[in-house]
Amino acid sequence: MKGIVFNLLEEFITSMLGEEKYEEIVAGCDLKTKEPFVGPGTYPDEDLFAIVGKTVAVSGIALPDALRGFGRFCFPRLAEKFPVFVTAHNHPKPFLKSVETVIHVEVKKLYPDAVLPSFTYDNPAPDRLIMRYSSKRRLCHLMEGLIDGVAEYYKTPIRRRQTKCLLEGGNECEFELSFG
Amino acid sequence: MKEEILEKKLERERQKVNILEKMIEDRTRELYIVNEYLQNINNSMADTLIVVNPDGTIRSANRAALNMLGYTEDELRGKDIETLFEKGVGTGPSGFGRQDSAARSETTCVTKAGRNIPVILSRSTMKDLDGAVLGVVCLALDISERKKTEEKLRKAYDEIKATQDASLSIMEDMEIQRKKLEATVREKDALMSQVERANKELQDFAYIVSHDLKAPLRAIGTISSWIAEDYKDKLDDAGREQLFVLLQRTKRMHDMIEGILQYSRVGRIKGTPETIDTGKVAEQVREALSSPANMQIKIHAPMPAIFIDPVQINQIIQNLISNAIKYMDKPEGLVEVGCRDAGEFWEFYVKDNGPGIEEKHFERIFQIFQTLKARDEFESTGIGLTIVKKIIEQSGGRVWVESEVGNGSTFKFTIPKGTTPPTSLPPL
Ligand code: HEM
Numbered sequence: 001m002k003g004i005v006f007n008l009l010e011e012f013i014t015s016m017l018g019e020e021k022y023e024e025i026v027a028g029c030d031l032k033t034k035e036p037f038v039g040p041g042t043y044p045d046e047d048l049f050a051i052v053g054k055t056v057a058v059s060g061i062a063l064p065d066a067l068r069g070f071g072r073f074c075f076p077r078l079a080e081k082f083p084v085f086v087t088a089h090n091h092p093k094p095f096l097k098s099v100e101t102v103i104h105v106e107v108k109k110l111y112p113d114a115v116l117p118s119f120t121y122d123n124p125a126p127d128r129l130i131m132r133y134s135s136k137r138r139l140c141h142l143m144e145g146l147i148d149g150v151a152e153y154y155k156t157p158i159r160r161r162q163t164k165c166l167l168e169g170g171n172e173c174e175f176e177l178s179f180g
Numbered sequence: 181m182k183e184e185i186l187e188k189k190l191e192r193e194r195q196k197v198n199i200l201e202k203m204i205e206d207r208t209r210e211l212y213i214v215n216e217y218l219q220n221i222n223n224s225m226a227d228t229l230i231v232v233n234p235d236g237t238i239r240s241a242n243r244a245a246l247n248m249l250g251y252t253e254d255e256l257r258g259k260d261i262e263t264l265f266e267k268g269v270g271t272g273p274s275g276f277g278r279q280d281s282a283a284r285s286e287t288t289c290v291t292k293a294g295r296n297i298p299v300i301l302s303r304s305t306m307k308d309l310d311g312a313v314l315g316v317v318c319l320a321l322d323i324s325e326r327k328k329t330e331e332k333l334r335k336a337y338d339e340i341k342a343t344q345d346a347s348l349s350i351m352e353d354m355e356i357q358r359k360k361l362e363a364t365v366r367e368k369d370a371l372m373s374q375v376e377r378a379n380k381e382l383q384d385f386a387y388i389v390s391h392d393l394k395a396p397l398r399a400i401g402t403i404s405s406w407i408a409e410d411y412k413d414k415l416d417d418a419g420r421e422q423l424f425v426l427l428q429r430t431k432r433m434h435d436m437i438e439g440i441l442q443y444s445r446v447g448r449i450k451g452t453p454e455t456i457d458t459g460k461v462a463e464q465v466r467e468a469l470s471s472p473a474n475m476q477i478k479i480h481a482p483m484p485a486i487f488i489d490p491v492q493i494n495q496i497i498q499n500l501i502s503n504a505i506k507y508m509d510k511p512e513g514l515v516e517v518g519c520r521d522a523g524e525f526w527e528f529y530v531k532d533n534g535p536g537i538e539e540k541h542f543e544r545i546f547q548i549f550q551t552l553k554a555r556d557e558f559e560s561t562g563i564g565l566t567i568v569k570k571i572i573e574q575s576g577g578r579v580w581v582e583s584e585v586g587n588g589s590t591f592k593f594t595i596p597k598g599t600t601p602p603t604s605l606p607p608l
Binding site for chain 1: 182185188189192193195196199200203
């Protein structure tokens with residue numbers, strides 16, 4: 001996972017539990033990475049999961065909620081860092097459709113060693129979107145949070161209903177999204 | 181506690197800055213190496229590479245391109261690419277739209293010095309991942325050498341073609357000539373067989389007529405001699421004289437008919453050729469002709485053996501020698517017979533020291549019934565040489581005379597050395 005995600009996570013935990021708690025969590029993780037995380041760096045996924053796991057343990061927040069919260073926390077910050085992706089659209093639907101074909105493609109150019117998820121789409125109605133996610137990391141809760149972040153950013157409510165899940169033995173996570 | 185954490189955070193940020201600086205340096209070096217690598221490829225390329233901006237101005241050119249065009253990179257940068265190539269590159273908004281992938285064309289590029297170089301121009305549009313046009317990459321391949329070779333090849337081909345055309349027309353001419361010749365040969369063959377038929381008819385006619393004439397002539401001769409015998413007392417001198425002339429003329433007539441018969445026999449009757457010693461034949465002739473005492477006949481050895489009808493060679497030699505004896509006017513007559521090797525032929529001669537023959541008669545003496553002296557003055561049918569000529573010519577040879585009036589004559593004739601002379605057809 002790229003350093004940018006680790007830094008966002010640090011920001012997220014600090015904002016939630018304070019700097020002291022964050023230092024405590026990191027100190028108790030026995031991370032493989034000894035040096036500080038920097039945005040362009042690439043670090044083991046285990047380190048990320050260790051920090052998340054420790055945070056959940058320390059705070060008592062459920063893991064899905066923690067990931068959702070993290071996703072929702074991330075999105076406006078990603079949007080701020082890469083404004084072209086979000087300003088190109090004025091509605092969440094076309095924006096979400098551009099994640100697979102444009103955004104993550106550009107991310108890959110910036111960070112060639114990034115390991116990005118893959119998405120497929122279906123377009124059942126103008127105000128609806130079916131978005132399927134697959135990744136070894138199985139971070140569908142993070143995705144939910146990101147979608148919530150998108151809804152907030154575009155000030156357009158998105159109702160989401162998960163019909164398939166990687167965590168429940170599915171080969172992908174399927175979300176039926178309806179806008180407005 | 182708080183200060184401690186702050187201290188820790190600060191230290192971490194410092195470390196981050198160091199890491200990032202190093203990352204930037206590494207990345208910069210990497211970029212430099214990649215750029216150098218690309219630059220190297222660009223400049224080591226034998227082909228010319230020109231990169232054009234979307235607006236048609238030149239963005240960069242490799243070393244090969246600069247060498248070919250004679251510009252420096254600074255001079256070239258920003259120049260309109262369309263001015264470099266005769267047929268244009270097809271950049272500009274419409275050009276990009278139409279040919280979005282790759283295209284190749286043959287054109288000419290104009291160097292700074294104004295020289296024209298034939299090139300194959302490949303152009304391909306350079307796009308980013310979203311399909312936005314970044315420019316055009318042009319590759320110009322100098323084909324002057326190839327053009328020269330093509331020109332040489334074309335010339336060589338033209339030459340070959342011309343030669344081929346010429347030989348074709350020669351062959352056509354030859355074919356026409358051949359056809360003409362064939363036609364001529366056919367005509368000649370037709371003519372020959374006509375002549376042969378006519379000859380044959382003539383020979384047969386001559387034979388039949390002569391044969392039929394002989395019987396009544398013999399009767400005239402017999403009756404005349406009876407009259408001369410039985411009525412010699414009743415006839416006066418003039419009558420007896422006339423009867424003598426009649427008998428003489430009858431004999432001459434008989435001899436002439438005999439001559440015609442002999443002559444026609446030469447063509448009609450074909451003996452079997454054998455290898456004959458011509459020296460021996462001459463000896464036999466000398467003995468057979470009881471020549472007067474003042475006549476000497478010399479035979480000069482060596483005389484060759486030839487393949488011929490024995491009767492015919494005998495006829496030739498006998499005729500020529502007896503003619504020499506017959507016309508001899510010198511008290512010491514000399515006849516010489518001999519032969520020399522004349523390549524494909526044997527050339528025989530019969531030489532005498534007799535009266536000689538005027539040149540104007542050289543041809544005439546070989547014609548039938550031609551004698552040079554009046555018959556009453558000199559008894560001769562004049563058919564002997566005609567027969568000689570006929571035999572020799574049928575054998576593929578030639579006969580002629582060389583003479584000086586008063587100094588004698590030399591009759592010469594040739595016989596081909598070939599073992600099988602043309603006359604030697606098997607007897608029917
Ligand atoms: C400005 C918009 C976005 C940017 C710049 C961005 C960039 C990134 C980056 C850098 C990563 C880390 C990959 C790695 O380190 O290997 C990532 C991961 C991820 N992104 Fe995005 N992203 C954007 C929007 C979204 C949106 C809208 C969604 C979903 C609705 C999404 C879903 C995910 C997920 C689920 C992952 C986790 C990796 C995984 O599941 O394997 N992203 N993204």
